[in-house]
Amino acid sequence: MVLERRLGVGDAVVVGLGAMIGAGVFSAWGPAAAAAGAGLPLGLGLAAVVAYCNATSSARLAARYPASGGTYVYGRERLGLFWGYLAGWGFVVGKTASCAAMALTVGLYAWPGHARAVAVAAVLAMTAVDYLGVQKAAWFTRAVVAAVLALLLAxxxxxxxxxxxxxxxxTPVTxxxxxxxxxxxxxxxxxFAGYARVATLGEEVRDPARTxxxxxxxxxxxxxxxxxxVALALLxxxxxxxxxxxxxxxxxxxxxxxxxxxxxxxxxxAALAALGSLLALILGVSRTTLAMxxxxxxxxxxxxxxxxxxVPHRAALTIGLTVAALAATTDLRGIIGFxxxxxxxxxxxxxxxxxxxxxxxxxxxxPVPVLGLVGCLALAFALPIASVATGxxxxxxxxxxxxxxSRLT
Incomplete structure (x- = not known):
């Protein structure tokens, strides 16, 4: 049985925005400014160039292989089973941890004294939204994105x-x-990495080659x-x-x-943005889990x-319950560099x-996939050594x- 194609262009754009305009827009600027100083806009521009290359490559592949799973499917089909598996493994494990961290972010902004309880409630609520269908998830995300964009504009x-x-x-400094x-x-x-959520939902998008x-x-x-x-305003x-x-x-x-x-x-x-990102993450991880x-x-x-x-209801429930357990028992905010x-x-x-x-x-x-590949490797190894080692x-x-x-089968 396959998923139903229910999402149009507008719905898919909203899912991507919900993933990209998340908690990062409220918190990522400090560490980035500490690294680049007044060169922060240059860092943002470089990140955007790499993201554009990745997005273009992903979009072309998604149009060619419009199935759930994103790069897991593309790697499997174009490079072989191992590379597809490795992409899927890194995505599912890493993003499950990210889900828990995002849920804790919701709790810390919404009710700091009861952050874990709020985090678990947020995970269960977003899992329920996912379970009820991808269109309902898109409608919820649309409301969140509209509210966050209005606040950022203000x-x-x-x-x-x-x-x-x-x-x-x-003015740049020395x-x-x-x-x-x-x-x-x-x-x-x-x-910018949230555009992958659109690709991982490829099996639920109408006219995927165009959409x-x-x-x-x-x-x-x-x-x-x-x-x-936002960067201009803050600087x-x-x-x-x-x-x-x-x-x-x-x-x-x-x-x-x-x-x-x-x-x-x-x-x-910030709490709403983190909630929107949490929903987009659960959507993406559950679809990659389905494909694997x-x-x-x-x-x-x-x-x-x-x-x-x-919807892949068992995958969604499994991911949701795993994330809820992690949010209730661990603090992953500082150890998700991997x-x-x-x-x-x-x-x-x-x-x-x-x-x-x-x-x-x-x-x-x-030049697009070449620059994207080189950019990804350069940015990966520019991360702190602990993040590189753990990842x-x-x-x-x-x-x-x-x-x-492979040996057992």
Whole structure:
């Protein structure tokens, strides 16, 4: 049984925006500014270029292979079973941890004294939304995205029109280094990584050859515009040094701009954005789990599709319950660097797969997947060494499990 194609271009764009305009827009700026200083816009631009290449490669592959699973499917079909499996393994393990961290983010913003309880409730609620069908998930995400975009627009306008705004803070300083810009790009890249959610839903998109490329490019363009506007507003009000030390940069910026009344709304917006990202993550992980279960890399029972709601309900429930257990018992906010490494590995495999497409099957212009591949590798190894080591360790474990299974079958 296959999933039903229910999503149009607008729905797919909303899913991508829900994944990309998440908690990162409220929290990623401090570490990125600490790395790049006033070179932060350069880091954002570099991240956007790599994201564009990855998005283009993924969109062409998704149009060619419109099935659930994203790069797991593309790697399997173009590079062989092992590379598809490795992409899927890194995605499922890394993003399951990311789901738990995102759920805890919801709890910390919504009710700090009871963060774990709120996190578990958020996971169960988003799993229920997923279970009820992909269109309902898209409707919920649309409401979240609209609210978060309205809040971000208000923050940008308040900052740019305040007396605290000083364009001189945008002037590059001598401590901006290429390595710092590269590290900032690595940190900001994941703000754009949500376009993969559109590809992993390929089996549920109408007219995928047309819909997926349009949805990916549209969602990416909107997200870049939003992030560029927010970066400009934060730098012009706080400056790179103050921004680097900010744990809640948007809240600090509106205070500096003389609008402290916006701070509670910023906190609500951060919780909503994290909730939208959590739903998009659960959608993506459950669909990749479905694809891997179909190929018996995960228990085949997870490949079941609900006869009424047309969703991989067992995969969704399994992921949801796993994430809820992690959110209730562990604190993954500080140890999910391997997720970042895994995502870049995932897209490196996607770009390599795109390179094997002949022109007759929609291969993108050659520089696009080449630049995407090189960019992914450069950003991956610009991450802190602990993240690289942990991420590589997770992939090695996955490869070992694949080898054991291959010998037993």
């Amino acid at each position: 923050v940008v306008l308040v900052c740019l029109t305040s007396g605290a705004a000083d364009p001189a803070r945008l 401590d901006t280094t290429p390595g710092g810009v590269l590290r900032a790009a690595g940190l900001l890249f994941f703000a 997926i490329p349009r949805a990916v490019s549209t969602a990416l363009a909107i997200t870049l515009a939003v992030y560029a506007a 012009i009000v706080l400056g790179p040094t103050r921004l680097a030390g900010a744990t809640a940069p948007l809240a600090e910026a509106v205070r500096a701009a003389g609008a402290p009344g916006l701070v509670p709304l910023v906190n609500v917006g 279960a179909r190929d018996h890399h995960l228990p085949p029972t997870l490949a079941a599709i609900h006869p009424r709601y047309a 997720s970042s490494f895994g995502v870049l590995t995932y897209y490196a495999i996607a770009n390599t797969a795109a390179l094997t497409l002949p022109p007759t099957e929609g291969r993108p212009p050659l 590589a360790g997770v992939l090695v474990v996955g490869a070992a499990l694949y080898g054991v299974r």
